[in-house]
Structures are given as C-alpha cells and as structure tokens.
Amino acid sequence: MTTPVSGPSLAAPALVDAHIHPDKTTWGTPWQSRKPAQTLAELIQNDRDAEFDTSTEERAHALLSNAVANGTLAMRAHVDVASHIGVDNVVAVRAAADRLAPFLTVQIVAFPQFGLLTNSGTLEMMRESLNVGADLVGGIDPAGVDGDVEGHLDAVFGLAGEAGRDVDIHLHDGGDVGLMQIREIARRTVGLGMQGRVTIGHAFAACDTSLPRLRETLDRVAEAGVWLTTCALGPDPVPDLDLFEQHGVRLALGSDGVRDSWSPFGTGSMVDRAHLLGYRTGALTDADLERCYRLASTAGGELLGVPDLARWAGPGFDTRLEFEANSIAQLVVDRPAPRRVIRRGVNYTG
Numbered sequence: 245m246t247t248p249v250s251g252p253s254l255a256a257p258a259l260v261d262a263h264i265h266p267d268k269t270t271w272g273t274p275w276q277s278r279k280p281a282q283t284l285a286e287l288i289q290n291d292r293d294a295e296f297d298t299s300t301e302e303r304a305h306a307l308l309s310n311a312v313a314n315g316t317l318a319m320r321a322h323v324d325v326a327s328h329i330g331v332d333n334v335v336a337v338r339a340a341a342d343r344l345a346p347f348l349t350v351q352i353v354a355f356p357q358f359g360l361l362t363n364s365g366t367l368e369m370m371r372e373s374l375n376v377g378a379d380l381v382g383g384i385d386p387a388g389v390d391g392d393v394e395g396h397l398d399a400v401f402g403l404a405g406e407a408g409r410d411v412d413i414h415l416h417d418g419g420d421v422g423l424m425q426i427r428e429i430a431r432r433t434v435g436l437g438m439q440g441r442v443t444i445g446h447a448f449a450a451c452d453t454s455l456p457r458l459r460e461t462l463d464r465v466a467e468a469g470v471w472l473t474t475c476a477l478g479p480d481p482v483p484d485l486d487l488f489e490q491h492g493v494r495l496a497l498g499s500d501g502v503r504d505s506w507s508p509f510g511t512g513s514m515v516d517r518a519h520l521l522g523y524r525t526g527a528l529t530d531a532d533l534e535r536c537y538r539l540a541s542t543a544g545g546e547l548l549g550v551p552d553l554a555r556w557a558g559p560g561f562d563t564r565l566e567f568e569a570n571s572i573a574q575l576v577v578d579r580p581a582p583r584r585v586i587r588r589g590v591n592y593t594g
C-alpha cells in the first residue's frame with residue numbers, strides 16, 4: 245500500500261541526531277509526572293530515582309523506532325555507565341539498535357553520568373562497556389561534577405587512547421571555568437593527534453557571548469577540529485550560529501533527553517529539533533532555517549562519519565526523505581513527518 249500523494253513533494257537529506265539518551269526515555273510508556281529540580285545535581289538524583297515498568301531495551305526501541313519513522317537514520321546515543329548499574333544499559337540500547345539496522349546507525353557513548361572519579365569503579369565499567377556495544381568514551385563536567393579537570397580528562401583520554409576510540413564529553417559548566425575546560429580539551433585533542441575525533445556536548449560556556457575569552461576559545465576549538473553539539477534546550481543557552489560559523493566551529497544538533505526524568509519534552513524527531521533551534525536562535529530568513537536543517541542532517545552525518553548521511557547528492561540520491569512541503573525552510577516551520585524514508589534505495593516500512 246502506498247500513501248496517496250496530495251501535495252508538493254520535497255526530497256531532503258536524511259536526519260541525524262548527534263546527541264540523545266535512549267536509555268532514560270519513557271517513550272512508549274504511560275505518562276510519568278516529574279519531580280522539581282533546580283540544579284544539575286538534583287536532576288541527576290531524579291535520574292537515579294527513576295523507576296520503569298518496562299525494560300530499557302523496549303523503551304529505547306520505542307524511541308528509536310519513532311526517530312526512524314521521522315527520518316533519523318543515525319544517532320549518537322549517550323548511555324549511562326556506572327558502578328551501580330554496570331554495562332546493562334549499553335547492552336540494552338545496542339540490542340534495540342540492532343533491531344533497526346541497517347536503517348538506523350547507532351553510535352553509543354559510554355556516559356559516566358554519575359561521576360567518573362567520584363564514583364569509584366565507573367572507569368572499569370566504561371572499559372568493559374567498550375566490549376559489549378559502546379563505541380566512544382564519554383565524560384561529564386570534569387570540574388563541576390568530578391572536581392578534578394586533569395584527573396577526569398586523563399581518565400577519559402587515557403581510556404580512549406588505550407582502546408582506540410573517539411571521545412564525546414558533556415560540558416554543562418558555564419563561565420570562565422567552562423571555557424577553560426573547552427580550551428583544555430582542545431589542547432589535549434591536538435596533543436594526542438585526535439583532530440576530528442573529539443566532541444563536546446552542550447558546551448554552554450561557548451554560548452555565552454559576554455565572556456571575554458569566548459572568541460579565542462572558539463578559535464582553539466576550530467583549530468583542534470573539535471565538534472560541538474547543541475540541543476536547543478528550553479532553559480539553557482544556545483550558540484550564536486553566525487559567530488560559530490565565523491570562527492569555523494563545527495556544530496551538530498541533537499535531542500538530548502526525550503521524555504525522561506530531565507524533561508517532559510522531546511519527540512525524537514529531528515525536524516522538531518531543527519524547528520526548536522530555529523525558534524531559539526531567532527531564525528528569520530530561508531537561509532537561517534535551512535542552516536537549522538543542515539545542522540540536524542548532514543552536519544551530524546559528518547560528525548558521525550557516516551558517508552551516505554554526510555553529503556547530499558540531490559533529489560535522486562538513494563538515501564533521502566520525502567516530505568509534503570515546498571521547501572526546506574517551510575518544513576522546518578511546519579514540522580511534517582516524512583512521507584517516505586529511504587536508505588540506500590530501500591523504503592522504510594516500519
């Protein structure tokens with residue numbers, strides 16, 4: 245059965261979610277009310293307290309399935325690894341991802357949400373996770389969560405070097421302390437010859453144009469080939485997209501948490517997320533809106549190193565989405581689901 249065509253058809257690049265947390269989602273389960281939280285520590289505690297009736301694999305699979313139906317063909321999934329939960333979440337998300345291969349490419353980051361140095365045994369679990377489905381080594385706020393920038397980065401880059409993996413670090417820390425950590429990550433990236441293989445997620449400090457050392461820091465990031473990812477989250481700062489472009493900083497867009505203990509919002513649709521980025525950054529022109537779509541699609545494909553998602557060869561390309569829309573700019577505003585999702589010539593039918 246084919247969907248009747250009623251309006252204009254637009255072929256567009258497939259979408260890529262550069263930063264998502266499938267192990268935490270409640271997708272596919274009854275509505276869950278959330279507890280208040282003012283600080284990162286309180287949000288993390290809520291996460292620790294979260295209880296689910298269904299397995300991590302089933303919840304992750306429900307979210308990943310919805311993402312594919314909405315045109316996401318690759319994602320970088322940050323999955324909790326800690327001494328008290330072991331590597332179970334990594335195994336579960338990898339199993340969910342395997343059920344959607346080859347339509348969906350999933351890279352898993354071993355994410356020490358609950359602290360790396362401050363939660364003893366976590367580094368060993370991260371090392372183990374690389375044998376059971378994790379691809380990259382993660383980190384979180386070396387100063388703000390672990391209180392030891394050198395020690396945290398020694399552990400993250402040490403494990404990455406030992407295992408030959410790339411790095412993707414969450415950095416919520418703002419202000420000069422945040423910028424200092426961004427420069428230190430860039431410095432280590434160059435020193436270790438890891439240009440193009442290191443990502444910093446959120447990087448709120450890099451969104452603060454009032455900081456005197458911001459521009460210098462963006463230059464260090466660009467020189468080191470460090471990627472930044474943003475999720476255009478409601479209460480948090482977003483990058484100045486023009487400034488990032490002026491400094492040659494490479495950026496991709498992600499969902500972050502989807503309907504988890506951190507936020508009731510999110511759908512897993514990167515069209516929705518491109519819309520939110522456009523809204524948060526005051527997009528006005530078609531070029532502004534098209535940039536948001538590019539950050540949600542080919543930029544993410546380049547970050548993940550997935551060839552058929554990193555470039556767009558035009559409407560006849562065998563990996564594409566087909567939307568009922570007149571233009572990319574319009575679809576970022578209207579947020580339709582794609583009529584068809586096609587990867588390497590095969591139509592996704594769910």
Ligand SMILES: [Zn+2]
Binds near residue numbers: 263265322500501
């Ligand atoms: Zn995150």
